[in-house]
Amino acid sequence: MVEMIYWKMHGLGNDYIIIDNREGIIGEKDITYLAKKLCERRFSVGADGLLLVYDSSIAELR
Numbered sequence: 001m002v003e004m005i006y007w008k009m010h011g012l013g014n015d016y017i018i019i020d021n022r023e024g025i026i027g028e029k030d031i032t033y034l035a036k037k038l039c040e041r042r043f044s045v046g047a048d049g050l051l052l053v054y055d056s057s058i059a060e061l062r
Contacts, residue, residue, distance in 0.1 A: 006038075006045070014048045021052040 002025070007018045017038050019026065026034060035050040056062035 008045060008047060015046075016049050016051050017045055017047045018051045018053065022055045026052065 004019065004025075009016055009018060031050075031052065038045050038050060039047045054062040
């Protein structure tokens, strides 16, 4: 089991789960499955969406 640090933030009636994925721990093929599981209300964290943070070569974050 992997420990995952996340933040849950909200604004204007929506809430999102934010995960720092700059180290690439979450693979591209796992994102859809993870989003469905984490965003499910009453059975998990529950949110309107999942945002992953990546490094960027033209900005601070992507």
